[in-house]
Amino acid sequence: MDIRDHLNEEAHYIDGVLADCLAPLQGSVMHAAMSYALLSPGKRVRPALCLAVYEACTRDRERIKPVLAAIEMVHAYSIIQDDLPSMDNSDLRRGKPTTHKVHGEDMALLASDALLTMAFEELSSAQMVGAFGAERCLDAVRTMATLVGAEGLVGGQAMDIITSSDEHVELGTIEYIHKNKTAALIQASVLLGGIFGCASETDMGRLRAFGESFGMAYQIVDDIADASATEAQTGKTAGQDVKNKKATYVTALGLADAREKALQYLASARESALALDSGGDFLTRLVDLLAEKARS
Amino acid sequence: MDIRDHLNEEAHYIDGVLADCLAPLQGSVMHAAMSYALLSPGKRVRPALCLAVYEACTRDRERIKPVLAAIEMVHAYSIIQDDLPSMDNSDLRRGKPTTHKVHGEDMALLASDALLTMAFEELSSAQMVGAFGAERCLDAVRTMATLVGAEGLVGGQAMDIITSSDEHVELGTIEYIHKNKTAALIQASVLLGGIFGCASETDMGRLRAFGESFGMAYQIVDDIADASATEAQTGKTAGQDVKNKKATYVTALGLADAREKALQYLASARESALALDSGGDFLTRLVDLLAEKARS
Structure with missing residues (x-):
């Protein structure tokens, strides 16, 4: 099966998992805002990565469902907050009004809290x-909390904000931002797949390396898209990075060198995926798909 | 020892625990805002409750430190967000400028995220x-996540917001708000003391009942203080509830009946504490202290 079709199928499967997870909250005060944020159409790349790694061990998908949900919940939490007026102040996400535009800033914030907390509950x-x-x-x-906390996702977001008014941001700082803001949760996704699958200690190390490289490339390709695409193409308010003076590889190096950087990270991710004792096939194909996107 | 002195001593001990927990983050981008919120002087009632329940089993305080920190971190997270412009919009807390007033709205929000996440890491x-x-x-x-999530603390906050422009709020709704917004974390605190102490199944049930009743009373006494005290006395912007049109027992029933309600909850909390096979002494004295405050 083509990797794009495969991804779509997995996204469809994960959508069902997410809807099931929120169903018990129907009738509760938080259900509407949480559903809006979590069930909004998305690629579900992070849980799909987790699932692929997990399935190297067993095809029993039923058991891993709470983990897939937890990963996407953390992603949705970070997106809600990212879009808030006090953060990036975005009105559009995935082609739809952002959560705070529909449910208000207060309820959007509480929905993000509830999603993060529910991830740990799951x-x-x-x-x-x-x-x-x-x-x-x-x-x-522990893995999730460490990777999305003060020295993970949150730390990356903070550095992003702190440097966003700086004229010149060091490449090392941009790397820190991307590594934490984006790569950390992707890394957590593959590591959770490994923890609940049967990954060996050695494979866990390879997954860690894969997650970081793939995550870095993922962010750079996203930045390339932001810089070069229109709103209709990305479903987000376009040109946000320049508007918000975000430090990215694109703003720091220019499009061509940023593309080169992404391909380097992807080469390294590919190497880690190929080295895996098991479960590397999907990861390798995903790397190739992203490389195609980076080149286009 | 007088219960007030005892509480002060425990608060001092817990302050040390909190400082130690944040120490490894020194030099990280989140350290300043997290420290400001977490190390701000406070009564540390929640971790003190946990500690008292835990010590019914063993005096080995060293082991329980991460739990005490986790509880206060969740409390600090909820306070930061409560004070945000999109929520209660408070400038003062514990006599000091609120976190977003000092560190900006974006960093305050990220600090709250980092504290919540770090609680689960601990x-x-x-x-x-x-x-x-x-x-x-x-x-x-699981206990913490359940009690502070969509159907716990966050749910209570949400209901508080949703009803805050209503002319008339049902007493049952006010009860829901207080039970979740305030009592849930207090309940989690005693339950965690029980989990890591040696509480029997029966005592866990009593702790659950105690936490809910004591937590309800705690909120009502706080509302009485808000309605009747000055800024200098509470260290918070006074009269916030009326200004924000919050539904409380005080606004719904008046001061006298709210006081009566608090005393009822405290009588029930006292009963649960006295029924405990072990560890009820501190809890009972704390109930009596709050009853004294409710009457004054």
């Missing part, structure tokens, strides 16, 4: 303990 | 697993 649920044991679930909680 | 840390085993740590993660 990872620690009785169902998960029954399926995988407390040890592995706790490992997942 | 509960799942390797140190915790070594001391208590994965099973109990995961139980703590």
Whole structure:
């Protein structure tokens, strides 16, 4: 199957998982805003990555569902906040009005909190303990918390904000921002796949390396798209990075060199994926797809 | 020792724990805003409750430190967000400018995220697993996440916001708001003390009941203080509830009946504390202290 079709199929599957997870909240005060943010159409790349790594071990998808949901919940939380007036102040996301535009700033913020918290609830649920044991679930909680906290995703966001009015931002700082703001959650996604799959210690190291390189490339390709595309193409308010004076590889190096940088990271991600004892096939094809996008 | 002195001593101890927990973040981009919010002087009632319940089992305080920190981190996260312009828009907290007034709205929000996330990191840390085993740590993660999520603290906040422009709010709704906005985290605090202490199943039920009743009373007494005190006394912008049209027992029932309601909840909390097989002494004295405050 073509990798694009495969991704679409997985996205469809994950959409169902997400809807099921929110169903018990129907009738609760948070349901509308959380659903709006979480069930908005998306590529679901992060949970798909987790699933692919997990399935190197077993095809039993039922058990991993809470993990897929948790990953997308953390992603949705970060997106809601990213778009807030006090952050990037974006009106559009995935071609639709952002959560705070529809549900108000206060409810959008609370929905982001609820999604982040629910992610940890999913990872620690009785169902998960029954399926995988407390040890592995706790490992997942720790991995996720570490990678999305003060020295992970949040740290990256903070550095992004702090440097956004600077005339010149060091390449090392841009790397720090991308590594944490974007690559950390992608890394968490593959690592959680490894924790609940049967990844060996060595493969866990390879997954860590893959997540970082692939995540870096993912952000650079996104920045290239932001700089060169129109709103209709990205579904987001276009040219946001220049408007918000964001430090990206594109603004720092120009389009051609940023593209080169993305391809370097992808080459490195490909190497890590190929080295995996098992489960590297989907990852390699995903690398190739992103490389195609980077070149176009 | 007088309960007030005892509380002050515990607060001092917990302040040290919190400072130690943030120390590894020194030099990181989030350290200043997180420290400002977390280390700001406070009564530390929630971790003190946890500690008291835990110490019914063992005097080994070293092991429980990450849990005390996690509880206060969640409290600090909720306070930062509560004060934001899009929420209560408060300039003062504990007699000091609120976090967003000092660090900006964006960094304040990220600090709240980082504190919430770090709470889960603390509960799942390797140190915790070594001391208590994965099973109990995961139980703590699940308990905390459930009580502060969409159907806990966040749900209470949301209902508070949704009803804040209503002319008449049902008493049942006010109860829902207080139960979730305030009592849930207090309940989590005593439950975590029970999980890591040696509380029996029966005592866990009593702690659950105590946390809810005590938490309800705690909020009502706070509302009484808001309505009757000056800024100098509370260290917060006074009269906020009326200004923000908050539905409280005070605005719904008047001062006298709200006071009566608080005393009812405290009587019920006292009963649960007295029924505990062990560890009820501190809780009972705390109930009596709050009752004194409610009457004054």
